[in-house]
Amino acid sequence: MTARIGVVTFPGSLDDGDAARAARIAGADVVRLWHGDRDLHQVDAVVLPGGFSYGDYLRCGAIARFAPVMESLVDAAREGMPVLGICNGFQILCEAHLLPGALTRNQHLHFRNRDQWLRIEAVKTAWTNTFQPEQDVLIPVKNGEGRYVADAHVLDQLEAEGRVVARYQRGNPNGSQRDIAAITNEAGNVVGIMPHPEHAVEALTGPSLDGLGFFTSVLKHLAGVPA
């Protein structure tokens, strides 16, 4: 059976269309989810897309965290459902305490929008299992508040447990601590990534097809999970 991937739209989401398209290209059935609806409609995995949910008021992701859909999502994620938070979605996952740390304003204060090299370091997560260890990928990054911060103890723990999913290569676009671009939770089902894999899935519109690997990974992960 084809896996069902849900893509949540919040007020102010921008990349929900591209995330849905990427999941479709990877071969998933896409289910559009609405922030105000706590029903996850029997999806097998969820993408929280990029954008500026609730206008980024207060802090990025701070208000989206309390959206009705997030209550069901947090419970499902704790039970093992794969969740990928991209950019604003990463910020929401941190605010919801599904991932440690926080995303703060870029060190240089500039909004950065460019194609960015990343090194995939964790290839056992639900969202990265089709990559090779240490594989370098080229994916667009675009954020104003993408600087990952956590206290030294948390950073050490992430590194010791192999939970740094990707690091920036050839230049850190926002001052992220230890060049962190993506992390995962202990179980490996929840991944937050600041750059945008959903923008690198077609030759016509992206700098590479490297982003597709995140979506094919979750399909492979779901196919391997006994029903």
Add this chain to the structure above:
Amino acid sequence: MPRVVVDVMLKPEILDPQGQAVANALPRLGVSDVSSVRIGRRIEIEFAGEPDLDRAREIADKLLANPVIEDFSIRVADAEDEHP
């Protein structure tokens, strides 16, 4: 109506590039004796009835501040806080 004032500040160890940008602009005003600027956020809450500091603390802890990167303080507004 009595208000509760919540002040939210980035923790001292968290980089504040906005504050740095302001500090770096001060010499253009002819100000050379400022060593640091930190930018925070002040939030005013009005309750329907009496100000409830415990409730305000809960609101601040769950929503207004992110304890990973920010500290907050809470007090009932006094006369000096009244808007003109």
